Amino acid sequence: MAQEIGNFQKLIEKIRVLFATEIIEIKEFRGQIAILINKQNAKKIIKYLKEQEGFNHLQDLCGVDYYPEKPRFEVVYNLYSIWRKMHLRVRVKVHEEDPEIDTVTDLWQGANWHERECYDMFGISFKGHAELRRILMPEDWNGHPLRKDYPLKGKEIWSGFRQLFNQNFLDDGGY
Amino acid sequence: MGQLEIEKIDETTFVLQMGPHHPATHGVLKLFCELEGERVKKIVPEVGYLHRGVEKLAEYKTYPAAMTLTDRLDYISSMSNNIAYCLAIERLMGIEPPVRAKFIRTMVAELTRLSSHLLWLATHALDIGAMTVFLYAFREREQILQFFEKICGARLTVSYPRIGGVRLDIKKNVLEEIYEFMKVMLKRVDEYETLLTENRIWIARTKGIGVISPEEAVSLGITGPALRGSGVCYDIRKHAPYDAYSEVDFEVPLGQQGDTYDRYLCRIREMRQSAFIVKQCIEKMPEGEILAEESPDMDLTPQPKRIIKGGESLWSGFVEFTDEKYELIPKGEIYSAVEAPKGELGFYIVSDGGGKPYRMRVRAPSFIHISAIPKLCEGHLLADIIAIIGTLDIVMGEADR
Numbered sequence: 302m303a304q305e306i307g308n309f310q311k312l313i314e315k316i317r318v319l320f321a322t323e324i325i326e327i328k329e330f331r332g333q334i335a336i337l338i339n340k341q342n343a344k345k346i347i348k349y350l351k352e353q354e355g356f357n358h359l360q361d362l363c364g365v366d367y368y369p370e371k372p373r374f375e376v377v378y379n380l381y382s383i384w385r386k387m388h389l390r391v392r393v394k395v396h397e398e399d400p401e402i403d404t405v406t407d408l409w410q411g412a413n414w415h416e417r418e419c420y421d422m423f424g425i426s427f428k429g430h431a432e433l434r435r436i437l438m439p440e441d442w443n444g445h446p447l448r449k450d451y452p453l454k455g456k457e458i459w460s461g462f463r464q465l466f467n468q469n470f471l472d473d474g475g476y
Numbered sequence: 477m478g479q480l481e482i483e484k485i486d487e488t489t490f491v492l493q494m495g496p497h498h499p500a501t502h503g504v505l506k507l508f509c510e511l512e513g514e515r516v517k518k519i520v521p522e523v524g525y526l527h528r529g530v531e532k533l534a535e536y537k538t539y540p541a542a543m544t545l546t547d548r549l550d551y552i553s554s555m556s557n558n559i560a561y562c563l564a565i566e567r568l569m570g571i572e573p574p575v576r577a578k579f580i581r582t583m584v585a586e587l588t589r590l591s592s593h594l595l596w597l598a599t600h601a602l603d604i605g606a607m608t609v610f611l612y613a614f615r616e617r618e619q620i621l622q623f624f625e626k627i628c629g630a631r632l633t634v635s636y637p638r639i640g641g642v643r644l645d646i647k648k649n650v651l652e653e654i655y656e657f658m659k660v661m662l663k664r665v666d667e668y669e670t671l672l673t674e675n676r677i678w679i680a681r682t683k684g685i686g687v688i689s690p691e692e693a694v695s696l697g698i699t700g701p702a703l704r705g706s707g708v709c710y711d712i713r714k715h716a717p718y719d720a721y722s723e724v725d726f727e728v729p730l731g732q733q734g735d736t737y738d739r740y741l742c743r744i745r746e747m748r749q750s751a752f753i754v755k756q757c758i759e760k761m762p763e764g765e766i767l768a769e770e771s772p773d774m775d776l777t778p779q780p781k782r783i784i785k786g787g788e789s790l791w792s793g794f795v796e797f798t799d800e801k802y803e804l805i806p807k808g809e810i811y812s813a814v815e816a817p818k819g820e821l822g823f824y825i826v827s828d829g830g831g832k833p834y835r836m837r838v839r840a841p842s843f844i845h846i847s848a849i850p851k852l853c854e855g856h857l858l859a860d861i862i863a864i865i866g867t868l869d870i871v872m873g874e875a876d877r
Contacts, residue, residue: 330808331567357694358710360813361822361839379811379824379839383694383710390811411697414847422531437524437876446532453536 309387320346335390343393344403351408356380356389362415364423368449373397374425395425404429422447488512496525500603500862503872514857519850526876534836538776539565540639542833547633550874552595555588556816558637563718564812564823565639569805574765577641582720583757586750591620592817593747600866604681609671616664619657626650640771655758658751665747682736686852686864696851697844700819701746702868705731705739712815724756736867778831780804803829818842818869842875
């Protein structure tokens with residue numbers, strides 16, 4: 302166990318030296334290490350972690366909204382190395398004005414739906430994603446529900462509701 | 477067809493919409509299947525029919541109250557969801573549950589795994605055409621649900637664990653009953669195997685169906701028994717032991733081929749291991765407390781109080797406040813995962829110091845497994861889609877959240 306922790310410290314030092322300019326901060330909380338990096342080179346660092354350091358399992362990819370703060374959004378990658386038994390979190394800040402970040406679907410096929418959900422819930426778009434469309438909400442929905450300025454009950458009734466409600470089904474069915 | 481693009485459809489190619497109401501999709505899952513004759517060319521799964529906004533709802537509830545939402549994720553193994561959530565909050569707050577509570581949790585988590593795998597076996601076999609197994613498996617599942625009722629009063633949506641322990645202690649006679657049942661359970665698993673493992677129809681329907689290589693399975697994010705069927709040894713109970721898993725002895729069954737048959741064998745062996753773990757837990761369970769002292773109250777205040785500046789000014793009628801608030805829960809973020817019956821169930825919690833989670837993200841295994849269906853179904857027959865959906869063991873309540 303002690304050896305693993307030693308290895309992990311070495312890895313963190315290595316990353317700190319290699320990407321000295323890109324890394325903004327390295328934080329430890331309850332034994333989990335999170336690195337905050339610049340958006341421009343995020344893909345490069347994640348690719349390095351996957352291919353050189355063996356973080357082969359993308360546990361989770363999600364967005365977080367820190368509403369009044371700037372930059373507003375954050376995309377969080379929880380990486381895990383199955384053979385080294387290590388966990389590392391990569392956080393990338395995304396501005397509200399330019400909510401776009403490179404996709405990681407070419408590194409992990411499983412990231413596909415995670416990114417679609419992130420787009421659906423926060424409106425963060427992923428550059429290079431093959432089919433970026435809504436996944437959990439209806440395709441004609443307005444707004445992104447998990448944003449902090451989106452009320453719990455929703456802003457308005459679904460746009461197609463009136464039309465559907467007033468439609469005369471009996472005529473269509475031929476009865 | 478909405479925005480889906482499926483290229484030219486000639487005389488032999490057509491699109492079949494399977495679901496959302498179909499007995500073999502295990503919930504409200506819709507599949508657009510582009511078929512050439514009976515062979516699958518392309519599949520586009522559609523989810524979201526059961527979306528309830530659990531992640532958004534949790535942001536408006538206090539930490540203890542938000543646990544009841546997790547019951548409704550994977551509703552056939554709610555105990556595992558509760559434990560996953562409680563562990564995440566405990567790690568965030570730095571609480572260590574008492575040893576007895578840890579053993580109780582490990583035991584109920586394994587009972588849940590048994591009941592979930594029994595339901596999987598029953599429906600998977602029923603989908604493929606073996607109805608007998610369904611009746612036998614539900615007989616044992618009923619027993620396990622009755623144990624849950626004796627333990628906490630609820631059968632499905634249990635909310636039994638609490639942050640920092642469990643809600644109620646288990647009586648000794650109930651533990652004895654469970655121990656006796658586990659002996660029976662091991663024999664029952666053998667009985668299921670006599671019905672299926674060497675059944676020629678079962679082998680014909682499952683062998684070589686939905687083959688996935690280890691590299692691809694990891695890339696797709698598949699976890700749990702579905703990943704271990706491909707031979708990748710990734711089990712969070714072994715990789716990062718939580719609760720009392722470091723103190724019990726068990727094996728992680730692995731497959732070789734990565735097909736439906738191997739995944740079936742993996743789950744069957746896992747059921748035996750679960751029964752062993754439950755027996756060990758009952759043998760090793762110590763006496764003592766079941767709830768940690770630091771455990772937050774059920775009526776935790778949602779807002780932290782402001783710090784009062786002056787002590788004396790309170791009595792003079794003027795109260796001075798500062799803008800600082802003390803923290804109910806430590807600030808920070810944590811990712812905590814457990815080995816749920818379906819796969820890796822992770823909770824990513826962001827805390828801003830208040831009594832409510834700032835962000836609760838659920839990494840649901842079923843969600844990722846559904847996204848892997850197109851890959852697994854490539855080139856198979858329409859009838860094999862049913863087998864593949866069954867072998868992935870999906871629950872829509874968890875996928876749609």
